[in-house]
Amino acid sequence: MSPNVTNLNKDQKINMSGTTLLKESGPREVFCGLTSIVWLHRRMPDAFFLVVGSRTCAHLIQSAAGVMIFAEPRFGTAILEEKDLAGLADAHEELNRVVKDLLNRRPEIRTLFLVGSCPSEVIKLDLSRVAQQLTHAYKGRVQVLNYSGSGIETTFTQGEDGALSALVPLMPEENSNNQEQLLIVGTLANAVEDRLKTLFQRLGISNVASLPPRKSSELPSIGPKTKVLLAQPYLSNTARLLKDKGAEIVEAPFPLGVEGSELWMRAAGKAFNINESLLNKVLDPLIARGVKALEPYKEKLSGKKVFLLPESQLEIPLARFLHRECGMQLIEVGTPYLNREMMECELKLLPENTRVVEGQHVEKQLDRVKEENPDLVVCGMGLANPLEAENISTKWSIELVFSPIHGIDQASDLAELFARPLQRNELLDNKISSIN
Amino acid sequence: MELTLWTYEGPPHVGAMRIAASMEGIHYLLHAPQGDTYADLLFTMIERRGQRPPVTYTTFQARDLGGDTAELVKGHISEAVERFNPDALLVGESCTAELIQDQPGSLASGMGLNVPVISLELPAYSKKENWGAAETFYQLIRGLLQEKANDHSGHNPTAWKEQGRKPTVNLLGPSLLGFRCRDDILEIRKLLNENGIDVNVVAPLGATIADLKRIPKSDLNICLYPEVAESVCSWLERNFGMPFSKTVPIGVGATEDFIKEVRELLEMPQQKNESTDKSKLTWYSQSVDSNYLTGKRVFIFGDGTHAIAAARIAQKELGFEVVGLGTYSREMARPTRAAAEKLGLKALISNDYLEVESAIAEAAPELVLGTQMERHIAKRLGIPCAVISTPMHVQDVPARYSPQMGWEGANVIFDTWVHPLMMGLEEHLIGMFRHDFEFTDGHQSHLGHLGGQAHQEVVQPEKQSQDIDDLHDAEQSLPIWTSEGKEALAKIPFFVRGKVRRNTEKYARQAGCRNIDSETLYDAKAHFKA
Numbered sequence: 024m025s026p027n028v029t030n031l032n033k034d035q036k037i038n039m040s041g042t043t044l045l046k047e048s049g050p051r052e053v054f055c056g057l058t059s060i061v062w063l064h065r066r067m068p069d070a071f072f073l074v075v076g077s078r079t080c081a082h083l084i085q086s087a088a089g090v091m092i093f094a095e096p097r098f099g100t101a102i103l104e105e106k107d108l109a110g111l112a113d114a115h116e117e118l119n120r121v122v123k124d125l126l127n128r129r130p131e132i133r134t135l136f137l138v139g140s141c142p143s144e145v146i147k148l149d150l151s152r153v154a155q156q157l158t159h160a161y162k163g164r165v166q167v168l169n170y171s172g173s174g175i176e177t178t179f180t181q182g183e184d185g186a187l188s189a190l191v192p193l194m195p196e197e198n199s200n201n202q203e204q205l206l207i208v209g210t211l212a213n214a215v216e217d218r219l220k221t222l223f224q225r226l227g228i229s230n231v232a233s234l235p236p237r238k239s240s241e242l243p244s245i246g247p248k249t250k251v252l253l254a255q256p257y258l259s260n261t262a263r264l265l266k267d268k269g270a271e272i273v274e275a276p277f278p279l280g281v282e283g284s285e286l287w288m289r290a291a292g293k294a295f296n297i298n299e300s301l302l303n304k305v306l307d308p309l310i311a312r313g314v315k316a317l318e319p320y321k322e323k324l325s326g327k328k329v330f331l332l333p334e335s336q337l338e339i340p341l342a343r344f345l346h347r348e349c350g351m352q353l354i355e356v357g358t359p360y361l362n363r364e365m366m367e368c369e370l371k372l373l374p375e376n377t378r379v380v381e382g383q384h385v386e387k388q389l390d391r392v393k394e395e396n397p398d399l400v401v402c403g404m405g406l407a408n409p410l411e412a413e414n415i416s417t418k419w420s421i422e423l424v425f426s427p428i429h430g431i432d433q434a435s436d437l438a439e440l441f442a443r444p445l446q447r448n449e450l451l452d453n454k455i456s457s458i459n
Numbered sequence: 460m461e462l463t464l465w466t467y468e469g470p471p472h473v474g475a476m477r478i479a480a481s482m483e484g485i486h487y488l489l490h491a492p493q494g495d496t497y498a499d500l501l502f503t504m505i506e507r508r509g510q511r512p513p514v515t516y517t518t519f520q521a522r523d524l525g526g527d528t529a530e531l532v533k534g535h536i537s538e539a540v541e542r543f544n545p546d547a548l549l550v551g552e553s554c555t556a557e558l559i560q561d562q563p564g565s566l567a568s569g570m571g572l573n574v575p576v577i578s579l580e581l582p583a584y585s586k587k588e589n590w591g592a593a594e595t596f597y598q599l600i601r602g603l604l605q606e607k608a609n610d611h612s613g614h615n616p617t618a619w620k621e622q623g624r625k626p627t628v629n630l631l632g633p634s635l636l637g638f639r640c641r642d643d644i645l646e647i648r649k650l651l652n653e654n655g656i657d658v659n660v661v662a663p664l665g666a667t668i669a670d671l672k673r674i675p676k677s678d679l680n681i682c683l684y685p686e687v688a689e690s691v692c693s694w695l696e697r698n699f700g701m702p703f704s705k706t707v708p709i710g711v712g713a714t715e716d717f718i719k720e721v722r723e724l725l726e727m728p729q730q731k732n733e734s735t736d737k738s739k740l741t742w743y744s745q746s747v748d749s750n751y752l753t754g755k756r757v758f759i760f761g762d763g764t765h766a767i768a769a770a771r772i773a774q775k776e777l778g779f780e781v782v783g784l785g786t787y788s789r790e791m792a793r794p795t796r797a798a799a800e801k802l803g804l805k806a807l808i809s810n811d812y813l814e815v816e817s818a819i820a821e822a823a824p825e826l827v828l829g830t831q832m833e834r835h836i837a838k839r840l841g842i843p844c845a846v847i848s849t850p851m852h853v854q855d856v857p858a859r860y861s862p863q864m865g866w867e868g869a870n871v872i873f874d875t876w877v878h879p880l881m882m883g884l885e886e887h888l889i890g891m892f893r894h895d896f897e898f899t900d901g902h903q904s905h906l907g908h909l910g911g912q913a914h915q916e917v918v919q920p921e922k923q924s925q926d927i928d929d930l931h932d933a934e935q936s937l938p939i940w941t942s943e944g945k946e947a948l949a950k951i952p953f954f955v956r957g958k959v960r961r962n963t964e965k966y967a968r969q970a971g972c973r974n975i976d977s978e979t980l981y982d983a984k985a986h987f988k989a
């Protein structure tokens with residue numbers, strides 16, 4: 024197999040930890056950071072996300088959410104109109120008015136995130152000033168914060184990085200009463216979070232907190248007694264801010280798959296000086312069970328070729344899992360953005376010469392997909408059916424941020440997500456030859 | 460600034476995408492940030508298209524803004540033209556690019572490309588999707604046909620007679636992400652063929668640039684979807700003298716009127732009325748088991764065309780009582796108001812989802828005909844619902860043939876509107892028999908359950924139904940239901956329960972009762988019947 028990468032920018036080709044890191048630029052096909060509101064609002068039911076943007080922004084969130092079953096969802100858009108663009112002073116006032124209406128209508132809101140968009144950034148609407156003023160006006164009742172989810176600055180999951188970064192300054196400083204704590208950072212499904220906490224407790228780490236918390240108004244404390252364990256790979260800015268607050272960032276791969284989750288938990292154990300024998304005692308049976316549960320999927324996935332298009336920044340840890348635990352062959356691993364420092368542990372685990380591509384030229388990348396004819400492509404919703412129509416199986420990357428996939432116990436569920444399209448492909452007798 | 464929770468229409472450039480993606484050989488260069496690429500999924504997911512829409516997004520980033528974004532745009536234009544080699548290039552911008560004023564249209568025109576360039580100006584901060592579709596279609600037709608306008612000034616819709624051929628017409632307006640357009644075209648083509656009329660061009664759906672150029676050769680334009688095609692039809696009338704038909708053939712009566720109008724415009728002899736044989740709706744509605752449809756209270760909301768058509772069918776062809784009529788489309792406000800007035804109603808013109816929801820709750824209908832938004836409203840209120848208009852979801856793009864227009868369209872409408880009501884009746888029967896041992900909790904119709912969408916499994920509804928106590932929280936100073944009153948209310952079939960509850964409360968307030976028991980309920984019943 025000799026992958027044709029002639030259309031990638033060789034000048035920027037760097038070899039690191041055995042992988043081949045490449046950069047590509049051109050038209051991209053990714054969501055913007057606003058999209059993360061879709062899961063953030065569910066994690067913190069006492070928070071509201073108000074996008075300050077255009078009809079496009081409102082339409083994006085609605086389309087990414089896929090359905091609409093909330094009477095009054097905990098997110099909305101303050102849509103800028105022509106008259107708002109004419110005079111900036113008015114736009115600030117208008118925003119004040121919209122927020123006041125909203126807060127009067129929804130007294131249960133404790134935290135309001137004003138989320139910047141491309142239009143609000145371009146016209147330089149000062150959301151932080153509005154947030155400060157409103158926090159002052161609603162003192163004690165509602166905390167108003169701001170961050171940007173704009174597509175000119177952020178992709179998809181980076182929106183969560185922005186939201187969490189906005190919460191960090193509000194986290195109370197540790198005091199002498201605080202004990203050492205483990206802080207898990209990144210949205211997890213509630214059930215997974217509970218399970219992980221139970222496991223940490225078995226390891227003797229009883230003081231475990233989460234960011235984002237389930238209640239936006241109950242933020243964990245932060246300071247030198249906190250050790251941060253990142254559950255998601257896209258939180259580089261949040262991690263930096265937590266470090267600035269004196270917390271220690273525990274370096275580890277991400278908790279996807281049996282191996283990743285094991286290394287992740289062991290890293291935490293080490294940071295808390297948990298002795299090796301207790302770690303083994305707790306983890307070994309879980310690992311044995313996890314590996315066994317993976318077997319039927321490994322059988323389906325082993326030797327199959329997978330191509331990951333850039334979208335969620337989960338691509339590198341997923342590739343590591345799919346290769347090392349499921350035996351898949353990695354054709355290309357795309358990522359919208361690569362933070363080398365954060366990904367160092369992960370990159371080391373990828374096989375020699377894995378093609379890791381940061382950025383995107385969607386047309387050229389799809390050319391490569393067709394050329395390589397992979398068995399499975401991980402991609403966004405806009406691209407899935409067009410690839411299926413060419414008889415290439417796909418997995419939506421957005422499903423991976425919605426599903427409970429973290430931790431040793433979930434590894435087989437994670438593998439199942441990738442095995443299902445392949446299995447379906449085998450089940451169906453007929454395939455289309457041409458459509459539309 | 461307008462607070463929006465859910466929006467009925469996308470931004471105008473999505474309308475432009477609908478035109479581009481509907482046609483063959485067109486490419487759309489959209490100056491827009493990366494997040495705007497979400498719009499592809501509307502086509503690939505809702506319509507299950509197996510092709511990406513023919514759109515190149517420039518996906519500029521914040522760091523590009525300091526530099527030369529114009530060069531970036533030009534780079535994308537030449538690359539797109541080289542790669543896709545289109546017959547025509549649409550060039551436009553989304554909301555963000557509109558603010559930075561790169562004028563991609565004039566940039567493209569200045570590049571000396573070997574392809575017609577149509578520059579689109581779609582004001583993102585004042586206009587919406589359907590307007591964007593209409594404007595794009597109009598700019599495209601004008602751009603391609605303007606020069607020929609003079610040659611055709613002497614258009615004669617009866618030329619077919621002298622030339623000894625069949626009359627020919629164009630079907631204008633069907634597009635992707637429109638409601639059932641694919642099937643409507645087939646049905647209307649069949650209908651016209653039966654009348655000895657040939658279809659020349661269908662556009663934009665499935666049309667090429669060459670097809671568009673053939674439009675003036677036909678005798679008549681059929682404005683099938685005014686939201687998309689009306690501006691084009693009027694322009695063709697003004698500049699080419701081509702008349703166009705204005706009746707939208709949805710429902711038996713409207714289909715008859717449509718045939719009459721088209722034959723009249725073409726100066727064909729009128730035919731004897733035969734629609735009762737052509738559509739089963741007429742007979743099904745007359746047959747005895749449809750008696751229970753009489754006076755069913757129905758609330759209608761959608762795009763203007765489908766909502767107005769639905770009101771006529773509901774009232775004149777099914778014997779329903781229309782208790783609410785409205786549209787989210789400001790462009791269609793005037794005809795919708797007129798239609799509502801005829802029904803003795805005040806039209807609801809709004810794109811505020813919450814306003815629509817409270818209007819429905821207030822009207823307490825037994826059936827809602829709406830968009831996918833109203834489907835969710837109805838589900839929450841426990842009212843049967845059928846979807847009659849965009850915006851729609853993937854389940855509203857059925858695999859089977861299901862037009863809305865013509866005779867078969869009327870059949871489809873009968874089935875899809877009456878079916879949820881029958882389910883309502885079944886629900887009632889289940890209610891009546893629920894204490895019998897055969898009936899366990901598992902036996903329920905789809906009503907009251909959530910649909911089977913993947914994400915729906917993940918997301919839990921916040922309020923599936925409202926019980927009396929919830930409503931009390933919302934509206935103060937209402938009389939209080941005694942537990943005996945609540946029990947009596949619970950025995951009333953759910954599909955009239957809302958109406959009974961409202962009437963009883965209204966009565967109790969008028970009569971100054973503080974507490975509602977079963978007697979108040981019967982008093983109210985007598986009062987409103989009298």
Ligand code: SF4
Nearest residue numbers: 055080140141174494
């Ligand atoms: S890319 Fe920008 S304009 Fe588009 S939806 Fe995202 S924030 Fe809004």
